[in-house]
Amino acid sequence: MEGFDSGDTAWMLASTALVLFMTPGLAFxxxxxxxxxxxxxxxxxxxxxxxxxGVLWVLYGYSIAFGNDVGGGLLGNPFEAWGLKGLFVGxxxxxxxxxxxxxxxxxxxxxxxxxxxxxxIITVALISGAVADRMKFGAWxxxxxxxxxxxxxxxxxxVFAFDNExxxxxxxxxxxxxxxxxxxxxxxxxxxxxxxxxxxxxxxxKRKGWPREPMRPHNLTLVMLGAGILWFGWFGFxxxxxxxxxxxxxFTMVNTIVATCAAMLGWLVTERIRDGKATSxxxxxxxxxxxxxxxxxxxxxxxxxxxxxxxxxxxxxxxAVGLKFRFGYDDSLDVVGVHLVGGLVGxxxxxxxxxxxxxxxxxxxxxxGGVDQLWRQVVGAVAVLLYxxxxxxxxxxxxxAIFGGKIRLSDEDEATGIDESEHAxxxxxxxxxxxxxxxxxxxxxxxxxxxxxxxxxGKEG
Amino acid sequence: MKLITAIVKPFVLEDVxxxxxxxxxxxxxxxxxxxxxxxxxHTEVYRGAEYSVDFVPKVRVxxxxxxxxxxxxxxxxxEAARTGKIGDGKVWVSPVxxxxxxxxxxxxxxxx
Numbered sequence: 059m060e061g062f063d064s065g066d067t068a069w070m071l072a073s074t075a076l077v078l079f080m081t082p083g084l085a086f087x088x089x090x091x092x093x094x095x096x097x098x099x100x101x102x103x104x105x106x107x108x109x110x111x112g113v114l115w116v117l118y119g120y121s122i123a124f125g126n127d128v129g130g131g132l133l134g135n136p137f138e139a140w141g142l143k144g145l146f147v148g149x150x151x152x153x154x155x156x157x158x159x160x161x162x163x164x165x166x167x168x169x170x171x172x173x174x175x176x177x178x179i180i181t182v183a184l185i186s187g188a189v190a191d192r193m194k195f196g197a198w199x200x201x202x203x204x205x206x207x208x209x210x211x212x213x214x215x216x217v218f219a220f221d222n223e224x225x226x227x228x229x230x231x232x233x234x235x236x237x238x239x240x241x242x243x244x245x246x247x248x249x250x251x252x253x254x255x256x257x258x259x260x261x262x263x264k265r266k267g268w269p270r271e272p273m274r275p276h277n278l279t280l281v282m283l284g285a286g287i288l289w290f291g292w293f294g295f296x297x298x299x300x301x302x303x304x305x306x307x308x309f310t311m312v313n314t315i316v317a318t319c320a321a322m323l324g325w326l327v328t329e330r331i332r333d334g335k336a337t338s339x340x341x342x343x344x345x346x347x348x349x350x351x352x353x354x355x356x357x358x359x360x361x362x363x364x365x366x367x368x369x370x371x372x373x374x375x376x377x378a379v380g381l382k383f384r385f386g387y388d389d390s391l392d393v394v395g396v397h398l399v400g401g402l403v404g405x406x407x408x409x410x411x412x413x414x415x416x417x418x419x420x421x422x423x424x425x426x427g428g429v430d431q432l433w434r435q436v437v438g439a440v441a442v443l444l445y446x447x448x449x450x451x452x453x454x455x456x457x458x459a460i461f462g463g464k465i466r467l468s469d470e471d472e473a474t475g476i477d478e479s480e481h482a483x484x485x486x487x488x489x490x491x492x493x494x495x496x497x498x499x500x501x502x503x504x505x506x507x508x509x510x511x512x513x514x515x516g517k518e519g
Numbered sequence: 520m521k522l523i524t525a526i527v528k529p530f531v532l533e534d535v536x537x538x539x540x541x542x543x544x545x546x547x548x549x550x551x552x553x554x555x556x557x558x559x560x561h562t563e564v565y566r567g568a569e570y571s572v573d574f575v576p577k578v579r580v581x582x583x584x585x586x587x588x589x590x591x592x593x594x595x596x597x598e599a600a601r602t603g604k605i606g607d608g609k610v611w612v613s614p615v616x617x618x619x620x621x622x623x624x625x626x627x628x629x630x631x
Contacts, residue, residue, distance in 0.1 A: 274563065274565060333569075337565070376567070383568065
């Protein structure tokens with residue numbers, strides 16, 4: 059079969075698994091940051107996104123994002139690959155030479171479908187950090203489905219769908235007409251989810267007692283585990299976006315390492331100077347801020363540029379997480395401060411730091427390229443910001459209306475804890491004597507049995 | 520009989536337990552508690568937001584002892600728990616009307 063490359067395909071299959079693993083990683087990252095009475099709901103918002111968005115992706119999501127453009131680079135044809143129609147037919151022989159199936163570049167089209175499904179899933183899950191502890195689970199699910207359909211799938215088309223003249227496919231306007239550089243999703247994923255988080259947090263409202271009551275993270279070890287898993291998975295996110303096992307993948311992988319390292323240091327130094335202590339939550343947050351910022355820029359900046367870009371993102375995001383207190387919106391886990399701000403930093407700095415020697419081969423302002431790339435980056439970022447911000451606000455209001463104005467828990471249920479009131483579960487059982495019994499009651503040990511007697515005899519007195 | 524209740528720093532618990540065993544105390548009840556006296560709490564910072572944590576973790580040790588042993592218990596606990604720094608805790612003694620051993624039904628001093 060001509061054009062097929064097994065090395066590329068192997069890397070894309072591995073990358074798909076890596077990026078899917080980011081969503082449970084995000085669940086840990088977010089779950090550790092909430093109070094112990096809300097951790098299950100927090101993790102469920104991420105996991106449920108896997109369930110829901112994965113199905114929508116196969117039904118029509120892929121088609122909206124990567125189907126042939128219906129006009130203006132705004133939307134792919136949702137009916138073209140409905141249910142992945144036309145993408146899976148072929149002959150699947152063990153011998154590649156005798157096989158024939160649809161390819162996307164040098165990999166099977168289905169490898170690309172699976173890879174991009176994981177992007178849609180995590181983008182939706184990212185938003186959930188803004189509404190910790192209080193949003194009805196059903197309302198979240200409805201929101202997640204509407205948001206993926208109306209906001210993510212089209213924006214993924216704008217940014218990720220490239221024209222392919224040989225195949226007669228027309229892609230999205232940011233990727234092609236505007237030619238803004240967004241290698242793995244600074245606009246489509248992070249600015250998109252970040253501004254959506256702000257809009258949803260405003261519609262849902264503040265947690266009861268915020269910011270007066272302390273709402274400390276209940277388990278920072280989970281947060282650090284989550285940050286580690288996210289970094290691990292992010293190599294699939296960025297280096298996988300090279301769509302092959304090649305030099306671009308290696309280049310982006312190194313940038314994904316070094317920018318993230320610099321961002322962690324940037325965040326910690328900022329904390330040390332401002333608050334007096336470098337914290338573990340700061341280290342974990344700095345990692346994510348760096349990963350976000352290098353996402354759009356990993357193919358276009360040099361490794362030295364990546365260090366600078368990461369450090370800037372670490373410092374700015376560490377400062378930005380305080381904004382919610384100044385403006386009074388309860389973005390509970392700082393989706394705005396980390397993903398929106400980090401996404402903007404990474405996307406716009408491409409306009410300054412793009413190195414013509416990098417795979418993207420574009421010169422930014424600091425490399426003598428003038429403002430040509432910079433304005434494209436700004437237009438791309440602002441377009442996604444406005445589209446996602448406005449539509450998310452409308453979607454959230456519609457969901458609120460459908461739920462009769464009650465998009466969040468009652469005050470009593472919120473005080474009790476969303477795990478118990480929405481899922482009928484508790485996350486941690488630290489005690490075995492809470493009157494926990496089955497519906498029929500658990501029989502107590504009979505003192506006449508041999509086991510019980512030996513225990514009693516051994517503890518005489 | 521007396522109930523001796525001691526609120527002490529968690530890290531001195533092993534010393535307190537050892538001192539009580541030495542003077543012949545046969546049992547005790549230990550619980551993790553929170554509170555503050557003159558020590559007050561501390562502040563924590565998460566992503567730049569400062570939280571003041573008023574309640575400090577402490578350990579409560581409860582011992583029921585015969586009247587003759589009560590003063591020795593108090594002295595042993597105080598000596599074992601003292602670090603000389605603020606937050607070392609408190610010990611108090613209260614009268615106990617009766618004690619029953621659940622397994623045998625023995626009452627009073629025999630049940631201790």
